Amino acid sequence: FWFAESIRDKKFEDLYELGKELGRGATAVVYKCIAKGTNQAWAVKILDKKVEHKTVVTEVGILLKIEHPNIVQMKEVYETLETVYIILELVTGSELFERIVSEQYYSEEQAALAVRDIISAVDYLHKHDIVHRDLKPENILYENLSQDSKLKICDFGLSTIVSNKVSLVTLCGTPGYCAPEVLKGNNYGKSCDMWSVGVIAYILLCGYEPFHSDNEPQMFKKILKGDYSFDSPWWDEISNNAKDLVRKLLVVDPAKRLTASAALKHVWVTGMANKKTHME
Ligand code: ADP
Numbered sequence: 001f002w003f004a005e006s007i008r009d010k011k012f013e014d015l016y017e018l019g020k021e022l023g024r025g026a027t028a029v030v031y032k033c034i035a036k037g038t039n040q041a042w043a044v045k046i047l048d049k050k051v052e053h054k055t056v057v058t059e060v061g062i063l064l065k066i067e068h069p070n071i072v073q074m075k076e077v078y079e080t081l082e083t084v085y086i087i088l089e090l091v092t093g094s095e096l097f098e099r100i101v102s103e104q105y106y107s108e109e110q111a112a113l114a115v116r117d118i119i120s121a122v123d124y125l126h127k128h129d130i131v132h133r134d135l136k137p138e139n140i141l142y143e144n145l146s147q148d149s150k151l152k153i154c155d156f157g158l159s160t161i162v163s164n165k166v167s168l169v170t171l172c173g174t175p176g177y178c179a180p181e182v183l184k185g186n187n188y189g190k191s192c193d194m195w196s197v198g199v200i201a202y203i204l205l206c207g208y209e210p211f212h213s214d215n216e217p218q219m220f221k222k223i224l225k226g227d228y229s230f231d232s233p234w235w236d237e238i239s240n241n242a243k244d245l246v247r248k249l250l251v252v253d254p255a256k257r258l259t260a261s262a263a264l265k266h267v268w269v270t271g272m273a274n275k276k277t278h279m280e
């Protein structure tokens with residue numbers, strides 16, 4: 001079997017030319033790459049199995065079938081003894097976070113469009129029984145640099161492909177987007193993603209985090225209590241419908257939190273977003 005392994009070991013390098021680094025997260029580094037013999041550019045997410053103590057499980061096929069306009073498409077997965085290579089659709093816009101920082105805050109209409117894109121993707125994943133578990137602005141990318149670019153969620157389903165013992169809280173880096181039940185180490189389900197959507201919606205509307213604190217223990221406490229507010233003057237001009245959606249998402253009890261399909265029907269999401277539609 002030695003030669004079978006070595007063929008597998010060569011596969012990614014044989015088929016792709018590695019390009020510049022596009023970004024990195026808690027678990028992986030993502031590079032641009034070109035499929036050899038073509039001009040087609042892709043992104044490749046490279047995971048070091050030794051560093052992360054991870055093993056790839058076999059249900060990759062399910063994830064390869066995931067196809068939605070607001071989800072970064074996964075193309076292929078290669079695995080060697082040490083490394084996992086995930087070939088992804090290349091997106092060329094910035095991270096949502098970078099736009100938040102550069103524009104400070106969005107108009108409500110822009111926020112509603114962004115939230116609609118994110119919830120559409122989450123709804124689709126949930127319908128396929130996939131929980132994202134790490135929704136945060138770094139994992140939400142603009143397809144391109146145009147003002148009306150749609151958003152794409154990346155970094156989903158890794159928990160399904162890769163089994164690991166690293167707790168989600170460690171993986172989170174910052175607990176700012178983590179649902180209370182996740183922080184508590186309780187069993188959690190799809191609804192934890194909707195908490196993260198609530199946090200992201202809040203930030204898009206006012207430009208700062210709902211559970212912002214000087215230190216992490218303080219932030220944990222606030223999240224566990226669902227202790228946030230619509231502070232004046234930042235929230236004075238924001239519509240009641242927008243606040244209503246945030247209120248229904250940042251609910252400590254996951255059973256009482258709005259689901260993705262219900263959130264898609266929320267009047268703020270439908271009303272605001274329908275004023276303007278994306279160029280497809
Ligand atoms: P991690 O699991 O380590 O968080 P991610 O999948 O989030 O890794 O990727 C890390 C970063 O790489 C992202 O925040 C983003 O900036 C960039 N990135 C990820 N996927 C793509 C892609 N398909 N096209 C372009 N950049 C990407």
Ligand code: MG
Binds near residue numbers: 025026138139155
């Ligand atoms: Mg990430």
